[in-house]
Amino acid sequence: MRRPMLLVLALCTAMTVILSGCGNAAQGNGDVKTIHIFQFKVELLEPMKEMKAEYERTHPGIKLDIQSVGGGADYASALKARFASGDQPDIFTNEGYEDRETWFEYMEDLSDQPWVKDLDDFAREPMTVDGKIYGQPMNLxxxxxxxxxxxxxxxxxxxxxxxxxxxxxxxxxxxxxxxxxxxxxxxxxxxxxxxxxxxxxxxxxxxxxxxxxxxxxxxxxxxxxxxxxxxxxxxxxxxxxxxxxxxxxxxxxxxxxxxxxxxxxxxxxxxxxxxxxxxxxxxxxxxxxxxxxxxxxxxxxxxGVAANWVVNKNSPVKEEAKEFLNWLATSESGKKFITEKFQFVPAFKTMEANPEVTGDLGMVVSEHAKSGRIWxxxxxxxxxxxxxxxxxxxxxxxxxxxxxxxxxxxxxxxxxxxxxx
CATH class of the missing domain: 3.40.190.10 (Periplasmic binding protein-like II)
Known part of the structure; x- marks a missing residue:
């Protein structure tokens, strides 16, 4: 599915945006390891730059290469092209259900991650197979x-x-x-x-x-x-x-x-x-x-869940990739990016939507999600x-x-x- 929030940015005819680095030929460079992230929310370009700087500052030896494809570009086709070329990202986004089945062979089981216990119950379903969790919800x-x-x-x-x-x-x-x-x-x-x-x-x-x-x-x-x-x-x-x-x-x-x-x-x-x-x-x-x-x-x-972060199980830096997602969901800095910088309605019981940034509509969504009054x-x-x-x-x-x-x-x-x- 083509996510509606991307269409807001279609006016800018955003195409591929690269925040750092290029290619996936070398995951590590001496003591520096690079996590290649491929995602479609081009409206998050600026806050993701801030997130990259914050994470690299607090995690010496780790670099984030965040590539965003959206707006007028087709993320699903771009992702398939990346895998077909052998240039596989370490983290990418997935919508769940049918999209989950399409990419399931590449997904790392994340069931043992610390943030899983904090998920809203209904937010688990799109990425759950046989009781195991294969994705971290980005937002509601x-x-x-x-x-x-x-x-x-x-x-x-x-x-x-x-x-x-x-x-x-x-x-x-x-x-x-x-x-x-x-x-x-x-x-x-x-x-x-x-x-x-x-x-x-x-x-x-x-x-x-x-x-x-x-x-x-x-x-x-x-x-x-x-x-x-x-x-x-x-x-x-x-x-x-x-x-x-x-x-x-x-x-x-x-x-x-x-x-x-x-x-x-x-x-x-x-x-x-x-x-x-x-x-x-x-x-x-x-x-x-x-x-x-x-x-x-x-x-x-x-x-519902707009999209999920998934970890490529073939990634040579999948442990570092999982640590990044854990930081995003559990650290005070990561939570701030989700609830304030990204302006998300969070899918975690441990976070609250921020009315100053989500606006009237986001707060209605948050209230319905918390009360269970949802289709x-x-x-x-x-x-x-x-x-x-x-x-x-x-x-x-x-x-x-x-x-x-x-x-x-x-x-x-x-x-x-x-x-x-």
Whole structure:
């Protein structure tokens, strides 16, 4: 999956950025050992420079070579090219689940590391195999209906919507007040295919069991009542959304919302920096994205692990690599980088999100994670390419080219075609 936070930096058309060194031909040079790190969060370029300097200062004989590929570049392809050339990094990032299986043969078992006991329980799952942990979560991210509290107040809305009917009533009142209810960026595959596409999977009785059923043929998308209800939400968003949603991209969506031209958008806390860059005075919150009128479903947002650090088990400096990750997760300096410099919502019980840097949205995610009021992220479990296919089908449905029945059948056919590739 292409991480949404990277798209914020796409305006800068960031490509490959090398913080130190080049190549992986020599891991050690006399008494100096180099840890080669390959990761995709180009928005962390500056704080990672600071982290590199701090770590090297406090760990004589260790150098960090941090290479970042993102923005307009494809991290997954770049990582494959590195391994194909024999220039393997010592630490790299992985999204878990399907991506974990792709790279599993290279992953070091990290179960004995000191930080493992401190992980939030649900943050373990994406990188757990047979009870063993193979990755350190970078951070938590969450998404739902981000809303502008001041526009809600302007429209006289005091009760926050927790059901589909209440969300429709909220949309009507916003429209009557001359405010566009939803900013929809449906030109982006991941907004539809990953995040909106996550909803009907997350709200199954047992998402993992449902996905396993899709893989073995015992479950079907057509006729599934959760998918039917999910389309009621999508229809509502289109009906009360901005014109031309299929040509509205991520940046246009966030800009529209940040400028106060829409009251809600289905997005995540990674949008906070871009929103702040346009209008730092907005009062923001995150609502659930309800698909029915069961109030019990109306208090959760989707929270998951954005990515994980993994150690290459073939690395000649894997012990030094593990020590670096241990420093990052347990030392006061490392924790400061996670919670302040990186502006992360941490995935560790021993850390607290910093409201001064995460903003309103990050604190909502942190609160939901700590209270367990979350829907799971299931798109990392999708077969490779499914998020693109289901996005295209959803776009066709939004455009009126196909019916509900045809959409649900296309989602099933795509899964069947891709599940064992």
């Amino acid at each position: 991210e969450g998404f739902g209906m981000i809303y502008n509290k001041d526009l809600f107040k302007k429209a006289g809305i005091s009760k926050l919507p927790r059901t589909l009917n209440e969300l429709e009533e909220t949309a009507k009142r916003l429209k009557e007040a001359g405010i566009t209810p939803f900013a929809n960026g449906f030109a982006e595959f991941w907004i539809l295919g990953n995040h909106l596409g996550n909803i009907p999977f997350a709200q199954q009785d047992d998402p993992a069991e449902f996905i396993a059923g899709l893989n073995d043929g015992s479950m079907q998308i057509p006729g599934n009542p959760v998918f039917e209800k999910w389309l009621d939400l999508l229809d509502l968003m289109v009906e009360y959304g901005n014109p031309y949603p299929l040509t509205t991209d991520y940046n246009a969506q966030v800009t529209m919302f940040a400028n106060g031209k829409a009251a809600m958008m289905h997005q995540g806390n990674w949008t906070q920096p871009q929103i702040d860059g346009i209008n730092p005075d907005l009062n923001l919150g995150i609502l659930p994205a309800p698909i029915d009128n069961d109030p019990a479903h109306g208090d959760k947002i989707a929270v 799971t992220w299931n798109f990392p479990r999708f077969p490779k390419g499914y998020n693109h296919d289901n996005s295209s089908s959803m776009q066709a449905y939004i455009a009126g080219v196909i019916t509900r029945k045809e959409l649900l059948q296309q989602l099933q056919d795509s899964w069947d075609n891709l599940k064992f590739r």
